[in-house]
Ligand SMILES: NC(=O)C1=CN([C@@H]2O[C@H](COP(=O)(O)OP(=O)(O)OC[C@H]3O[C@@H](n4cnc5c(N)ncnc54)[C@H](O)[C@@H]3O)[C@@H](O)[C@H]2O)C=CC1
């Protein structure tokens with residue numbers, strides 16, 4: 525791959541200090557300016573060859589087209605749905621992410637959500653803090669012997685499966701790309717979604733956000749589920765339709781939800797967050813010291829490799845360039 529010149533990088537969110545350190549060690553000037561408004565970013569971006577973001581910066585076509593200087597957008601994390609990859613590709617701007625740096629953290633948070641949904645620990649904690657001792661209200665159910673449906677059997681889905689199998693859960697799943705014999709080797713039986721929905725006691729989604737995954741769980745699909753099914757979304761807001769989820773929670777068709785992500789972050793409408801059977805986090809899946817250290821360092825090293833003209837696809841394991849979200853390699 526031909527080397528490209530990157531003299532300056534703007535970091536527009538809170539990224540691990542290793543990112544800045546690695547870039548500066550390699551002679552790249554770094555500016556950190558978190559919490560910029562869109563108009564500020566559009567003006568500021570003119571002065572840089574590279575931009576490093578997490579999930580909060582919306583790198584729209586307007587921002588990409590506001591400058592001819594930008595050569596690279598580095599996503600210190602997995603999902604690139606906050607970057608207009610098509611606009612970047614048209615403009616010849618490289619988009620890269622760090623797809624494995626936060627896998628374990630996101631998988632662990634998913635498992636924590638599943639466990640808390642089974643035993644109501646967050647609700648019981650709140651009740652205790654209010655001075656109560658309510659043992660009856662928080663009767664739970666064992667995970668042992670229950671069926672977990674995993675929609676999206678990529679990096680995170682696989683790690684969730686092995687962890688929940690150790691609790692004695694039966695893991696079934698669906699993925700249009702991961703071959704059934706591959707997921708079977710990790711103990712996940714694949715089947716069509718129509719077959720999967722009615723079998724699950726718990727469902728967790730681990731797909732990217734794309735047109736084909738918006739509303740994977742909807743009024744129609746909730747109706748096919750077991751009454752009282754519990755659902756987790758630590759992937760992206762909108763994969764579980766939020767209005768349909770609220771209706772399912774209110775009718776009892778859904779018995780509980782663990783939500784780390786929302787269509788709008790932070791969500792202005794708090795109906796879901798305030799529902800007694802919902803436990804939630806402010807997009808914390810990747811918010812561990814370990815994940816942030818890996819993602820921050822990885823994205824900086826990838827940018828440096830680019831400057832040195834290394835062919836990233838072959839030279840650095842776990843690294844790839846994103847040119848079109850629908851063709852992400854594993
Ligand atoms: N809450 C958080 O902080 C975090 C959230 N994420 C989200 O989790 C998503 C998944 O991450 P990874 O597992 O690392 O990605 P991955 O690319 O390894 O796996 C995604 C899987 O989804 C599958 N898929 C695509 N369309 C599907 C569909 N219609 N139905 C079922 N499966 C489908 C793909 O074939 C792939 O196997 C990311 O795209 C990101 O949005 C990732 C990290 C942290």
Ligand SMILES: O=C(O)C(=O)COP(=O)(O)O
Pocket residue numbers: 578579580600601602603604626807808809810811
């Ligand atoms: O990596 C991802 O896809 C995430 O959702 C994590 O987002 P963050 O980097 O914590 O803003």
